[in-house]
Amino acid sequence: MWDYTDKVNEHFRNPHNVGKVEEPSGVGEVGSLACGDALKLTFKLDDEGRISEAKFQTFGCASAIASSSALTDMILGKTIEEAEKITNKDIADYLGGLPKQKVHCSVMGREALEAAIYNYRTGKKWDKELEGEVICHCFGVTDKEIEQVVREHDVTTVEELTNACKAGGGCGNCIPELETMVARLVAENESGEEPTDRPMTNLQKIHLIEDVIDREIRPALRQDGGDLELVDVDGDTVKVRFRGACSGCVVSAITLKDVVEARLKDNVSEQIIVEEVK
Amino acid sequence: MKTVYLDNNATTQIAEEVREAMLPFLTDLWGNPSSMHTFGGQVKKHVETAREQVASLIGAADPQEITFTSCGSESNNLAIRGGAEAMDKPPHVVTSKVEHAAISGPCHYLEDRGFRLTKLDVDEKGRLDMDTLQREVKSGTSLTSIMWANNETGVIFPVGLIGEMVHEFGGIFHTDGVQAVGKIPMKISELPIDMLSLSGHKIHAPKGIGALYIRRGTKVKPLVLGGHQERGRRAGTENVPYIVGLGMACELAAKKLEEGNTRVKAMRDRLEAGILATCADSRINGDPAARLSNTTNISFEYIEGEAILLMLDDRGICASTGSACASGSLEPSHVLRAMNVPGTAVHGSIRFSLSTYNTEEDVDAVLTELPKIVQRLRELSPFVS
Numbered sequence: 001m002w003d004y005t006d007k008v009n010e011h012f013r014n015p016h017n018v019g020k021v022e023e024p025s026g027v028g029e030v031g032s033l034a035c036g037d038a039l040k041l042t043f044k045l046d047d048e049g050r051i052s053e054a055k056f057q058t059f060g061c062a063s064a065i066a067s068s069s070a071l072t073d074m075i076l077g078k079t080i081e082e083a084e085k086i087t088n089k090d091i092a093d094y095l096g097g098l099p100k101q102k103v104h105c106s107v108m109g110r111e112a113l114e115a116a117i118y119n120y121r122t123g124k125k126w127d128k129e130l131e132g133e134v135i136c137h138c139f140g141v142t143d144k145e146i147e148q149v150v151r152e153h154d155v156t157t158v159e160e161l162t163n164a165c166k167a168g169g170g171c172g173n174c175i176p177e178l179e180t181m182v183a184r185l186v187a188e189n190e191s192g193e194e195p196t197d198r199p200m201t202n203l204q205k206i207h208l209i210e211d212v213i214d215r216e217i218r219p220a221l222r223q224d225g226g227d228l229e230l231v232d233v234d235g236d237t238v239k240v241r242f243r244g245a246c247s248g249c250v251v252s253a254i255t256l257k258d259v260v261e262a263r264l265k266d267n268v269s270e271q272i273i274v275e276e277v278k
Numbered sequence: 279m280k281t282v283y284l285d286n287n288a289t290t291q292i293a294e295e296v297r298e299a300m301l302p303f304l305t306d307l308w309g310n311p312s313s314m315h316t317f318g319g320q321v322k323k324h325v326e327t328a329r330e331q332v333a334s335l336i337g338a339a340d341p342q343e344i345t346f347t348s349c350g351s352e353s354n355n356l357a358i359r360g361g362a363e364a365m366d367k368p369p370h371v372v373t374s375k376v377e378h379a380a381i382s383g384p385c386h387y388l389e390d391r392g393f394r395l396t397k398l399d400v401d402e403k404g405r406l407d408m409d410t411l412q413r414e415v416k417s418g419t420s421l422t423s424i425m426w427a428n429n430e431t432g433v434i435f436p437v438g439l440i441g442e443m444v445h446e447f448g449g450i451f452h453t454d455g456v457q458a459v460g461k462i463p464m465k466i467s468e469l470p471i472d473m474l475s476l477s478g479h480k481i482h483a484p485k486g487i488g489a490l491y492i493r494r495g496t497k498v499k500p501l502v503l504g505g506h507q508e509r510g511r512r513a514g515t516e517n518v519p520y521i522v523g524l525g526m527a528c529e530l531a532a533k534k535l536e537e538g539n540t541r542v543k544a545m546r547d548r549l550e551a552g553i554l555a556t557c558a559d560s561r562i563n564g565d566p567a568a569r570l571s572n573t574t575n576i577s578f579e580y581i582e583g584e585a586i587l588l589m590l591d592d593r594g595i596c597a598s599t600g601s602a603c604a605s606g607s608l609e610p611s612h613v614l615r616a617m618n619v620p621g622t623a624v625h626g627s628i629r630f631s632l633s634t635y636n637t638e639e640d641v642d643a644v645l646t647e648l649p650k651i652v653q654r655l656r657e658l659s660p661f662v663s
Contacts, residue, residue: 012588018657018658029660032621033580033622036601036610036625037582038661039660040660057658057659057660058660059580059582059658059659059661060585061582062584062585062588065658138609169609170609
C-alpha cells in the first residue's frame with residue numbers, strides 16, 4: 001500500500017476540472033499508454049490574460065490523477081508568466097507530498113504545463129524529444145531533461161533520478177550511462193555553487209528570505225486559509241507573524257518549525273532560526 | 279463494510295480447523311520433537327502425521343520425501359541452489375520468463391556464479407515454448423525449473439511432458455507448485471517430477487510454513503546447516519505448530535479439491551463472463567484452455583490498475599494488479615510482458631483469485647461495482663473519446 005496523503009486521496013477520488021476545455025488557448029499532451037501514464041492538459045485565457053479554465057484527462061495511477069487535478073487548481077486565475085513558475089515540487093507540496101517512487105507523477109504535471117504553454121505561444125505541438133538525445137529508451141528521457149531534473153531536484157543518485165523522471169527504471173541498460181551523467185552533473189553543480197558560499201550581505205539575505213516566503217511558504221499556507229508576514233530579520237533570527245487561519249491554529253508551532261524554518265534553512269542558511277511574533 | 283476477499287493467490291485466510299489443530303502446540307505440547315523424554319518426544323508423531331498429510335495431498339509414495347521449510351520461497355531456493363550444487367557436474371539451469379521471483383532469484387544467483395542459465399519464452403497465451411525447451415535440455419544435463427501454474431494468470435504448464443523431456447537427457451526437474459497444490463489433483467509418484475515446492479499460506483495454513491517434495495534418490499545440498507532435522511536437509515528445530523497446521527491444511531485441501539474445480543470454478547466463470555459483458559475493451563490474459571479454476575486475470579484497456587484497485591478497495595473488494603505503479607518498480611508485470619500483452623492493456627490488469635470461502639455475493643459485489651469504476655476512470659482517460 002502506498003502511503004498517500006489525505007489530499008492525494010481526496011484529489012484522486014474526487015478530481016477537480018476533469019475533461020477538455022472548449023476552444024482551448026493551449027493544449028499539452030505528455031506521456032503514453034506504453035509508459036503507464038499520460039496527461040492531456042487544456043486551458044483557456046480570459047480577456048485579461050489569466051487562465052479562466054483549465055481541464056485535464058489522465059491515464060495513470062492515483063497520484064498521477066491527483067497531481068493532474070492539483071495542477072489545474074493551481075494554474076486557475078494565474079497569468080501565463082505566473083503559471084510558468086510552478087515547479088513539480090510545487091505540485092507535490094500542494095498535495096502534502098508524494099511517495100518518492102511517485103515523484104515522476106508531479107513531473108508529468110509540470111511537463112504537461114510546459115507543453116500547453118509552448119502550444120499557446122507557438123501554436124505548435126510540444127515535442128520534448130526534439131531537445132537533446134534520448135538516453136533512456138524505455139521512457140524516452142533525453143539528456144537535456146536529465147540535466148534539468150538533476151539541477152531542479154538536487155538529485156545525487158541514479159535511484160533518485162529514476163524516481164523523479166523514470167529514466168533507468170525500465171530495462172536498466174542505460175544505468176551505467178546515467179551513473180556517469182549524474183556524477184558529472186553533481187560535480188558541476190557543486191563547483192557552480194561555490195560563489196554562493198560567500199557570506200551574503202544583509203540586504204541579499206532579506207531579499208532571499210522574502211523570496212522563499214513568497215515562492216515556497218505562502219502558497220502552501222494560503223491553501224489552508226492562512227498567511228505569513230515577515231516582521232524582522234536580526235542576524236540569523238527571522239521574526240514572522242501568522243495571519244488568517246494560521247494565527248490561533250493549534251499546530252502553528254509545528255508549521256513554524258517544520259515548514260517555515262525548514263524551508264528557510266534549506267534555501268537561505270542552515271543557521272536560520274524562526275520566531276513567531278504574536 | 280464487508281471484506282470481499284478475491285486475492286487468494288496472494289494469501290488465504292487460515293481455516294478454523296487449521297487454527298484448532300495448531301493450538302495445542304502453542305499451549306501444552308511445546309516440547310522439542312528431538313528430545314529423549316516423553317514430554318518432548320510425544321510431539322514427534324504429530325510432525326510425522328503432518329508429513330503424511332502433505333504426502334497424501336500431492337500423492338507422494340513416501341512421507342520421507344517431504345521436507346518442511348519456512349515458506350515456498352525457501353523451498354524454491356533449496357531446490358534450485360541445493361539441487362544444482364548436489365549435481366555431479368554444474369548443470370545447465372533452464373527456467374521460464376514467467377516464474378515467481380523466488381525462482382528467478384536463485385537462478386540468477388547461480389548464473390552470477392558461472393552456471394549457464396536459459397529462460398524460456400512463452401506465447402501470447404502464456405504457454406511455454408516447448409520446442410526451445412527440448413533443444414535446451416538436450417544440450418547438456420539440466421536442472422530445469424518450470425512452475426506448475428502461474429500465480430498471475432493461472433496458466434497451467436504441462437509438467438508431465440516437461441519432466442519427460444528433461445529426464446530423457448538425464449536432467450533434474452523441479453516445479454514450483456505453490457499455486458497448483460490444493461487446486462490441481464496430482465499424484466506426484468507417477469509423474470516425472472523430482473522436486474516440488476509448496477506453501478502453507480496459499481492453502482489456508484498460516485504464513486511461515488512450506489515444504490519441498492524431494493523424490494527418493496534426488497540429491498540436494500542443505501542451505502541451513504547445523505542439525506540432523508529433516509534428515510539433514512534442513513537444520514533447525516522443527517516449527518511444530520505450523521507443521522501441524524500445514525498438515526491439517528493439506529488434509530482439508532484434499533477434501534475441497536473437487537469443490538474448487540466445480541463450485542469455485544463456476545463462480546470464477548460467472549465473474550469473468552460478467553466483467554467481459556459489462557466492461558467494454560476488457561480482455562482475459564492467459565490460456566482459458568489450461569488455467570487454474572480459481573484465477574482470472576483481466577486487462578481493462580486505457581486505464582491503470584492501481585487506480586482500479588484503490589477504487590475497489592474503497593468498496594471493500596481485495597484484488598491485485600500487474601500494473602507498474604502498484605509495485606514500486608516502473609515496469610509492469612514481467613509475466614504479462616513476456617506474453618506480449620499490448621501496451622494499451624498491460625498497465626490495466628487486475629487479478630481476481632477465489633477460494634472455497636468465497637460466495638456468490640462476492641461475485642455480485644464485483645459485478646455491481648467494477649463496471650462503475652471502469653467507467654469512472656475511463657471518463658478521466660485521455661485515450662477514450
